[in-house]
Amino acid sequence: MGNNVSTKKFKSKERNKIAGKVGVYLILLIITAIMIVPFLWMLSASIKSNREVFLMDPFVWIPEVPKWDNYIKIWTKIPLLQFVQNTVFLTIVVTFLQLLTSSFAAYSFAKLEFKHKNILFLAYISTIAMPWQVYMVPQFIMMRGMGLNDKLLAMICLQAFSAFGVFLMKQFYEGIPNDLCEAARIDGMSEYRIYLKIMLPLSKPALSTLTIFTFVNTWNDYLGPLIYLKTETKKTIQLGLKMFIGQYSAEYGLIMAGSVVSLVPVILVFLCLQKYFVEGVASTGLKG
């Protein structure tokens, strides 16, 4: 009798578990739909004619005659290739500088002892809570004074040296045991070699995380280029796309084709590096 009750209980528990699982998947499917439908809509609209985009009855994801030439036209309607080139150049330079200088400085803060260390680090930390928008105007005036107005170099100076990068890398390096560096020092390795041969190879997760953040931020930045880049040949893809939307607000198919083009590189970078991503966030102390 007692045995019977306990198996019954067990069975109902199992049933609850299965019901819970089904519930979880149901929630997940709904969330995934909410997350991904705008992207599918974008893809779908990018091969439709303007008449078909808002056609609801019947709604089709792929039109009978897909307008692939939206993807060809978009390159001739605006200097999209120039925009892409500018953005690629900017993003690569900024990301490279950011990774190099941040990890370099972070090594010093995490593993070396020196004078004024705390004050220097405080200077970095105190600006993390300072929105860039608070000092973007004086920054622009200063850069204009240096003759950097309307130059891509201004965007590089603006984005390549962030407190955030130093902070992120430092948190990660602090998780690497000091003994490793000590042993290398006893072997007579210089600090530069320790950084290069020991620390860098270990920091893949943190570097990947920083790459994703920097790449995404630089690629998608709008306000920075809006302030600095005035000549059309210097504009980034975000500015160019926005300009196109302003001029041809009814060319829905073309707008969507341009949007897809602007998304592809970031999505690719993210997919390549995402393997390290959660691990990177966890080990860089970004979780608090």
Add this chain to the structure above:
Amino acid sequence: MDAKKAARMEKLEVESADLMKQIRIEMDMKKKQKLIAKRESVQRKATAIRNNRRISREAKRDLVAYSFIAPNFIGFAVFTLVPIVFAFLLAFMKWDGNNTMEFVALNNFKRLIGDTFFVAALKNTIIYVIGTVPLTMIASLALAIVLNQKIRARGFFRTVAFFPYVASLVAITAVWSMIFHPSKGPINYLLLNVFGVPQANLPKWFGGGLVLFTLILFSVWKYMGYYMVIYLAGLQGISAELYEAGSLDGASTWQKFKFITWPQLRATTFFVVVMLTINCFKVYDIAIMLAGGGDGKLSISSTVLVYYIYQNAFNYWDLGYSSAIAMVLFVLVLIVTLIQFRYEKKLGE
């Protein structure tokens, strides 16, 4: 040369002896250790002079450390620290960027009070922050908890949830403008034809009273994936033993969340809320892209602080006034962050 050296040696020795005396009488262990370190450094300098080395080992060590920091710090100091100081000064000036600057004390701030557009921008920004921060936090935590379980295709779901964060704002706001288009968009089509909302009552998502709601909705959608990753990292730091112990005590799922997950995630939640608040106060591009129309101009119902900073600086060239608004933004962020820090500290005790 030698006399100079001898004089320096003597000075260092006196200093060292003096420090020794202080060390003897100092009772506080922490201070004592500091003094000991100081004396060691003095002695090292003395040895360096005795051994005819030009720079001491300590100075060399500092130089190496600075050489690591310099590339980043120089850029950071020039392009961030200097403009920040400049911004503070500018808030008390009248300047158009070309002619001479004029000190106007608090005039810029006095002007703010009577400026209805500024007051609207302030109000809208605060409403946006109050709406977005808790909703994003709850949504990202819930998502992280679901995606931390052992389920099939977990990686796929995580990637998809992160997509909106990665996607470029211009592209994705263009999609939203179409989906939520008041007369042609599929959302209103569904409301009209499936849910039977009368044509006259169909929401105008980007106009009038609803625009802030749409901005909040969009922000939650775009940023929840990012904060989900942070929560996921936090969840992975909670030891499985805690949950096993909970199960043995017969805790329900809700109880496990309340007594294990939530308290263990306190630091993460704190970080998420602080970052979210700072980021939300910066809102600008979302507003001009969703509510700005073709020319990117915001009306009084959708304006935000950063928009007004930009307008005053780059359209009216009223740089002092623009900086005063920026100071309001900064002080707001600072106050909210400090309150959050104090609250977190109190919870910790």
